[in-house]
Amino acid sequence: MVDQNVLAALFGFAIFYGFLIFRKAGGTRKSCLPEETAATTVIDGSECRSKDGGGEYFDVIIVGAGVAGAALAHTLGKDGRRVRVIERDLTEPDRIVGELLQPGGYLKLIELGLEDCVEQIDSQRVFGYALFKDGKSTRLSYPLEKFHSEISGRSFHNGRFIQRMREKAASLPNVQLEQGTVASLLEDEGTIRGVQYKTKSAEDLKAYAPLTIVCDGCFSNLRRSLCNPKVDVPSCFVGLVLENFQLPFANHGHVVLADPSPILFYPISSTEIRCLVDVPGQKVPSVSNGEMEKYLKTVVAPQVPIELRDAFISAIERGNIRTMPNRSMPAAPHPTPGALLMGDAFNMRHPLTGGGMTVALSDIVVLRNLLRPLHDLNDSSTLCKYLESFYTLRKPVASTINTLAGALYKVFSASPDKARNEMRQACFDYLSLGGVFSDGPVSLLSGLNPRPLSLVCHFFAVAIYGIGRLMLPFPSPGRIWIGARLISVCIFLPHLFTSSLYFVPYSLHLSFKFC
Numbered sequence: 001m002v003d004q005n006v007l008a009a010l011f012g013f014a015i016f017y018g019f020l021i022f023r024k025a026g027g028t029r030k031s032c033l034p035e036e037t038a039a040t041t042v043i044d045g046s047e048c049r050s051k052d053g054g055g056e057y058f059d060v061i062i063v064g065a066g067v068a069g070a071a072l073a074h075t076l077g078k079d080g081r082r083v084r085v086i087e088r089d090l091t092e093p094d095r096i097v098g099e100l101l102q103p104g105g106y107l108k109l110i111e112l113g114l115e116d117c118v119e120q121i122d123s124q125r126v127f128g129y130a131l132f133k134d135g136k137s138t139r140l141s142y143p144l145e146k147f148h149s150e151i152s153g154r155s156f157h158n159g160r161f162i163q164r165m166r167e168k169a170a171s172l173p174n175v176q177l178e179q180g181t182v183a184s185l186l187e188d189e190g191t192i193r194g195v196q197y198k199t200k201s202a203e204d205l206k207a208y209a210p211l212t213i214v215c216d217g218c219f220s221n222l223r224r225s226l227c228n229p230k231v232d233v234p235s236c237f238v239g240l241v242l243e244n245f246q247l248p249f250a251n252h253g254h255v256v257l258a259d260p261s262p263i264l265f266y267p268i269s270s271t272e273i274r275c276l277v278d279v280p281g282q283k284v285p286s287v288s289n290g291e292m293e294k295y296l297k298t299v300v301a302p303q304v305p306i307e308l309r310d311a312f313i314s315a316i317e318r319g320n321i322r323t324m325p326n327r328s329m330p331a332a333p334h335p336t337p338g339a340l341l342m343g344d345a346f347n348m349r350h351p352l353t354g355g356g357m358t359v360a361l362s363d364i365v366v367l368r369n370l371l372r373p374l375h376d377l378n379d380s381s382t383l384c385k386y387l388e389s390f391y392t393l394r395k396p397v398a399s400t401i402n403t404l405a406g407a408l409y410k411v412f413s414a415s416p417d418k419a420r421n422e423m424r425q426a427c428f429d430y431l432s433l434g435g436v437f438s439d440g441p442v443s444l445l446s447g448l449n450p451r452p453l454s455l456v457c458h459f460f461a462v463a464i465y466g467i468g469r470l471m472l473p474f475p476s477p478g479r480i481w482i483g484a485r486l487i488s489v490c491i492f493l494p495h496l497f498t499s500s501l502y503f504v505p506y507s508l509h510l511s512f513k514f515c
């Protein structure tokens, strides 16, 4: 007899495809709003035409040498550009962000010739996820069968990875990496001409180049003049390190669907496991007065799978509890001649699915390919118009990863709403079916299959699967009511729905174009 779960899933797919065929949807793109220019300094024309103080000419200034800035500096340097990178702090960063690179991001590293930057840093290979809910677990492997055996996710200490990329960029003779804090962008009649910055020795200097790329990260204070930043902080991550401990599913990220929101575990070296506990809202219990320790021990620890619990409690007792806000920000650029935003300064998503570095590296590949045929970057207005296609070309990867991150965070968080909880259970059961039902979503979040239409299909299939589960074998009035609520939950998952409206026509457009 055919399994009831499989029937419900097939039912979901069938209904959804029918729906797609008959639906005509109109895409919307966010308009660029007028900007405040607090982070720019206006200069006069004579000043902007001069080269920088030392007289050396640069094609590009990059602000920030984190994941995006360091990778970009090496990429543009390798293409022969004269690149000047100004980074606030050149010592090795020590932070709880950007520690798991999805296999899609690793593919981008290869495209950029940076794959050796995950070597010699005790990085760990990651082959997929294990999902835990109510004492049950399921393994979701990355569908890597069609790829070379080297391809997988990689997890590591973020600072070690960044240092490797900085060293590699600085080894190019045409890349200059210096320590300094950029205070403002230099603007002349609407065009960005360079930056004003403070050197390590507190000297105020100006640097000029035809193109300034701002990669100053999630706390960017320069993006205000280049985009319309609408930053949302849905939650914070609390970071711990479990030492000398092996995860139940070796070389896999572990996601625990806890209440109120998920807990993550993944290796960051051969002896350390990173644990990130999501705490909804913008405030977390205080670490200094012991409230955090109490929260982790009384609320979180009982929900941690038993095989991980002792190591989790030891990590709390060892201390070194770190916190970081989880931000999301749609890309809403205000195309400005002479400047461009990249990385988290430009676009952020909830870090639950570990997609930030993959999007940043994918954007760098798109930008590199666009800039390659251009030898002269000096005509800022033409360059700015030309680079507008960057925002379209980045969409398939960025939108799928961003949307999935926001939607999965909502679906994986507990809620007093029965329909939301039904959706959470449906999602867990759907992924547990394996085969196409787990491969599809996993390859989307890992950046291996950046096809927006596939995301829309799986999302609606989960919803209809959830409804099918409620209706089979016999619907009751209560179950019908929850099913109706479940549909409304889907429709009003606002982040997803707005993106879906964009996805459907965009995906169909691409299908017609390339089929």
Ligand SMILES: Cc1cc2nc3c(=O)[nH]c(=O)nc-3n(C[C@H](O)[C@H](O)[C@H](O)COP(=O)(O)OP(=O)(O)OC[C@H]3O[C@@H](n4cnc5c(N)ncnc54)[C@H](O)[C@@H]3O)c2cc1C
Residues within 6 Å of the ligand: 063, 064, 065, 066, 067, 068, 069, 086, 087, 088, 089, 096, 097, 098, 099, 100, 101, 102, 180, 181, 182, 183, 215, 216, 217, 218, 220, 221, 237, 324, 325, 326, 327, 342, 343, 344, 345, 351, 353, 354, 355, 356, 357, 358, 360
């Ligand atoms: C808690 C958390 C966990 C995450 N986990 C993952 C994950 O597992 N996988 C993943 O892919 N992504 C993850 N992300 C997202 C990822 O960290 C980011 O997408 C990525 O680091 C973005 O790179 P970036 O270069 O834009 O910013 P950063 O890497 O933060 O680099 C910004 C750089 O700019 C410098 N800078 C800032 N201001 C100035 C200035 N005024 N002048 C000069 N320099 C300046 C900073 O010193 C820094 O070096 C996570 C995010 C968070 C918050």
